[in-house]
Each structure stands twice: as C-alpha cells, then as structure tokens.
Amino acid sequence: MGIRFSKNMAWGIIFLLFSGFVLSESLSLPYRPDAEIAIRGGFFPTILSSLLIILNIILIFQKNKDSDKEKTVSRKAIIRVSSIVGGIIAYIILLPVLGFIVSAFLFVVLCVRTLGEQSWKKASLFAFLMVIAVYVVFHIFLNVRFPVGILGF
Known part of the structure; x- marks a missing residue:
C-alpha cells in the first residue's frame, strides 16, 4: 500500500x-x-x-x-528518495571530516547507483571525473577553497 x-x-x-x-x-x-x-x-x-x-x-x-x-508511489521510489535524502545528510555531516573530494565522490557514487542504476565501476568512474572537474574549475581556476578533511585533501 x-x-x-x-x-x-x-x-x-x-x-x-x-x-x-x-x-x-x-x-x-x-x-x-x-x-x-x-x-x-x-x-x-x-x-x-x-x-x-x-x-x-x-x-x-x-x-x-x-x-x-x-x-500510488511505489516502495522502490520511496526507498530511492530516502536514500538520496540520507546521502545528503551524510554528505553534510561528513564534509568537514572527510573533506570535499572524498565526501563529494561518495555522494555522487550514491546518486548514480541509486538513480541511474549503474554498475559500481561506472558510478565510481563518473564520480571521479565529476569531482575532478568541479575541483579544477572551482579550486584551480576560480580559487574557491574547499573543506579539507582528515586525509589532507
């Protein structure tokens, strides 16, 4: 129901x-x-x-x-939306701890796996490329500082 x-x-x-x-x-x-x-x-x-x-x-x-x-909203759709909302909350919590690169990578992998139903390999590759592109544009070209985590990046 x-x-x-x-x-x-x-x-x-x-x-x-x-x-x-x-x-x-x-x-x-x-x-x-x-x-x-x-x-x-x-x-x-x-x-x-x-x-x-x-x-x-x-x-x-x-x-x-x-x-x-x-x-009627399916159970699968509710689980997908709940996963994304949980991922956003986890991203906000983990951002100061893990830093932008790791947190954004994990969040993008979650989104791609949840919404796109892609393999782990494709989701990880897409997340890696996306995070690198965002980092290059904003940090290197626009000089925007991102949160740095315990790993130093």
Whole structure:
C-alpha cells in the first residue's frame, strides 16, 4: 500500500519547505553598515524565496488534467528518495571530516547507483571525473577553497 497524492502536491510541498528554509536563512544575514544603502546580504534571496513560496503554494493547490488520476508511489521510489535524502545528510555531516573530494565522490557514487542504476565501476568512474572537474574549475581556476578533511585533501 502506498501514499496517494499528486506529483504537483508532492513537489510543491518539498520546494515549499526548501523555500521556507532559504527565506529563514536569508533573513538571518546581517546588515552591511559600510554600504551606501543599508540592505542585507540576503535581500535578493529573500525576494526570490518569497516568490518561490507563493509559486509553490499555487502549485500545491493547482488542478491539472492528471489531477483525477492520483498515482500510488511505489516502495522502490520511496526507498530511492530516502536514500538520496540520507546521502545528503551524510554528505553534510561528513564534509568537514572527510573533506570535499572524498565526501563529494561518495555522494555522487550514491546518486548514480541509486538513480541511474549503474554498475559500481561506472558510478565510481563518473564520480571521479565529476569531482575532478568541479575541483579544477572551482579550486584551480576560480580559487574557491574547499573543506579539507582528515586525509589532507
């Protein structure tokens, strides 16, 4: 037995929660006293997240042609989504400990294996190439510092 709801309702709720989080974080950013106009660093994120909240509320209550055909979410889909959410939480926890390279590699492998159902070899190769590409672009070219873990990279 599965949970019955429309896709619009599910995505609307997920993004409504995310938008609420972004709004609360953007409101907590401090004012810049040295600026000519006293606006916070979160001015634009506040506007955009407020707009997203309004649009997500519309999405939740929107009726579309498929609204009469409510679909049952399979157990496999729930496990996939739960795996990705768990992976995000693990990534956040492990990032300061293991550093960006190892944490991102493990997270990308999890995502590719869970969503793409690829072999371990293909998932690992893709994760390796992706992490190296992100590292080269952001760290080497743009000089963005990534968290370094206990392994030193």
